[in-house]
Amino acid sequence: MIVVLWEGYKWMGQQTGGNWPGTGIELPVSTDDIIMPHAADIAAELVSDIRDGRSTLPLSVFLLKKAWFTLQEAAIGFFLGSAIGIGLAVLMLRWRVAERGLLPWINVSQTVPLIALAPIIVTWGRNQGMPDIVSISLISTYLTFFPVAVSALRGLQSPDSAHVELMRSYAAPWRTTLFKLRLPAARPYLFPAFKIAATLSVVGAIVGEISIGTKTGLGRAILEFALRYAVWPERLYASVIGAAALGLFVFGMISMAERLVLRRTDEVVA
Amino acid sequence: MSSGGEVPAVVVDGVGMVFNEGTGGEVAALDGIDLTIRAGEFVTLIGPSGCGKSTLLRLIGDLLTPTAGGVSVFDKSAHESRTGQDYGMVFQHAGLFDWRKVKANIELPLELRDWSKTDRNARSAEMLDLVKLDEFGDHYPRQLSGGMQQRVSIARALSFEPRLLLMDEPFGALDEMTREHMQGELLRIWGETGTTVVFVTHSISEAAFLSNRVIVLSPRPGRVHSIIDVDLGERTPDTREDPDFFAAATTIREALRSVGGAE
Numbered sequence A: 001m002i003v004v005l006w007e008g009y010k011w012m013g014q015q016t017g018g019n020w021p022g023t024g025i026e027l028p029v030s031t032d033d034i035i036m037p038h039a040a041d042i043a044a045e046l047v048s049d050i051r052d053g054r055s056t057l058p059l060s061v062f063l064l065k066k067a068w069f070t071l072q073e074a075a076i077g078f079f080l081g082s083a084i085g086i087g088l089a090v091l092m093l094r095w096r097v098a099e100r101g102l103l104p105w106i107n108v109s110q111t112v113p114l115i116a117l118a119p120i121i122v123t124w125g126r127n128q129g130m131p132d133i134v135s136i137s138l139i140s141t142y143l144t145f146f147p148v149a150v151s152a153l154r155g156l157q158s159p160d161s162a163h164v165e166l167m168r169s170y171a172a173p174w175r176t177t178l179f180k181l182r183l184p185a186a187r188p189y190l191f192p193a194f195k196i197a198a199t200l201s202v203v204g205a206i207v208g209e210i211s212i213g214t215k216t217g218l219g220r221a222i223l224e225f226a227l228r229y230a231v232w233p234e235r236l237y238a239s240v241i242g243a244a245a246l247g248l249f250v251f252g253m254i255s256m257a258e259r260l261v262l263r264r265t266d267e268v269v270a
Numbered sequence B: 001m002s003s004g005g006e007v008p009a010v011v012v013d014g015v016g017m018v019f020n021e022g023t024g025g026e027v028a029a030l031d032g033i034d035l036t037i038r039a040g041e042f043v044t045l046i047g048p049s050g051c052g053k054s055t056l057l058r059l060i061g062d063l064l065t066p067t068a069g070g071v072s073v074f075d076k077s078a079h080e081s082r083t084g085q086d087y088g089m090v091f092q093h094a095g096l097f098d099w100r101k102v103k104a105n106i107e108l109p110l111e112l113r114d115w116s117k118t119d120r121n122a123r124s125a126e127m128l129d130l131v132k133l134d135e136f137g138d139h140y141p142r143q144l145s146g147g148m149q150q151r152v153s154i155a156r157a158l159s160f161e162p163r164l165l166l167m168d169e170p171f172g173a174l175d176e177m178t179r180e181h182m183q184g185e186l187l188r189i190w191g192e193t194g195t196t197v198v199f200v201t202h203s204i205s206e207a208a209f210l211s212n213r214v215i216v217l218s219p220r221p222g223r224v225h226s227i228i229d230v231d232l233g234e235r236t237p238d239t240r241e242d243p244d245f246f247a248a249a250t251t252i253r254e255a256l257r258s259v260g261g262a263e
Helices: A002-016 A039-047 A059-094 A096-109 A114-127 A132-156 A161-169 A174-212 A218-227 A233-261 B053-060 B078-083 B102-112 B117-130 B146-158 B176-193 B204-210 B237-241 B243-258
Strands: A049-052 A055-058 B010-019 B027-037 B042-046 B068-073 B087-090 B164-168 B196-200 B213-218 B223-229
Touching (some): A002 A039, A039 A233, A059 A132, A114 A132, A161 A174, A161 B087, A174 A218, A174 B102, A218 A233, B027 B053, B027 B223, B053 B068, B053 B164, B053 B196, B087 B146, B102 B146, B117 B146, B176 B237, B204 B237, B213 B243, B223 B243, B237 B243
Parallel strands (some): B042 B213, B087 B164
Antiparallel strands (some): A049 A055, B010 B027, B213 B223
16 A cells, blocks of 8 residues: 555656646655655565675565664563553552652653653763663663553543442452552553553664664664665665564554453353 | 341441531531441431432441441441451442453452452352352353343352441342342342341332331431331232332332422
8 A cells, every 4th residue: 555655656756757747836755766766676675685794684684683682672661661650650549649749740751852861861871881772771661651651540540439439348458459450450541551652662762772873773774774875765764664563563462462461351141 | 037136237326427527618418317227137228319328328338437426337336347348338330340250250359358269169159149140150241231240249249248238229220120120139138148238229119129127318418307117028029019018118208208309
């Protein structure tokens, strides 16, 4: 579908000399082979060889290796961010004061541009002698904890008063209510947040790699290919496709986990 | 039927309840309530909306604390009874946990009491039998009808053999036919378990059919208007067409009219 649109637009532009058909108005994106390489050329680039250190290997394998590295950073970011997000939500649930005190800061945290924050985190990390992968994971964490914290809080507050009163009538301590009622009830709220967090964790890892200047990872590949874009645009597009595929992969993993955890129980018998 | 001997199940002594006390928006919900409920009794609280009948039930269950007077349950304070997990509670909405199977829902209070898995299994099987849902233990609540869900909720409340069962309009959301069927079932279960029941309703026929005694409350602030004894003997489906049943319903209706509760 995208390929058809892409090639259709390109074809149209080349027929009209870069204008909207029947007008002298320029198309918003030029259709030449540097700005918009043919989809087939991008695909071909994926199987053609690239030098990686001393060996050569197909670009797709090269990207896969880089993606594996990025995935590890993203995974750390995802799990750490989710844990922090749920932890913050529990804290805000337990103490109203915490909700009033923390929630505005959690919101503000996401208005700080990541690009500005990344070098700070890296500099701190290097000062402490931490490897760059830790700093990148922290940048990824910074993006992922937010949707989880907000949704988890809503989910933990979701049980209605009858459920809460029931637990009270059993004289259930706060912790028991949390584990037997609030956390299970929060699951339908958590999984959509996990999906957003998972894709954000990849974005965070890539942005982290780019702003740190690591030696490997998808971000590094994108940065290198971007520098050579004028002569070799297919490679940048291929690496963007790689990044998107990685995002889809983690999204798919969460969707699978969701299906395992939230069994379908909506069929009606009686 | 009484298991508590001479000790009354519930004693409500001069209870008053004011919401938002000390602020501009004070609401006096209950005032000067005195009430004694014998062990093994089935007592209904009825009254127009705003009379505080649900509030009174919550005070007995220590889900609320009265601003005046005190409540004792089997010679203990309401608070001790709640922390001692002496009573079961059933709400208007079954309030089952969607993510637990029917069996696991019934076993929830047992889990909180650290029963062993074997004991829990045995008890939930017994309870499923009691509410006639033997085949539905492994279903999820959403797969059941409203009436069946409410039966699970009753099974859950009775699973740990509480001496007192507090019910807040448990059949309010059910259709008339299901409702009458559930009333019959509840009386059967009450007969088999001998527990004490305090039941909130706004249905005159429900109050007449179910209870030994009907407490009529007047509104704003809620006070005990009258206590009506109902003696219909063993209830059967035919009881609903019995002249004594109509007479009891009429007495309740007249009491409600005089407190300004148009049903």
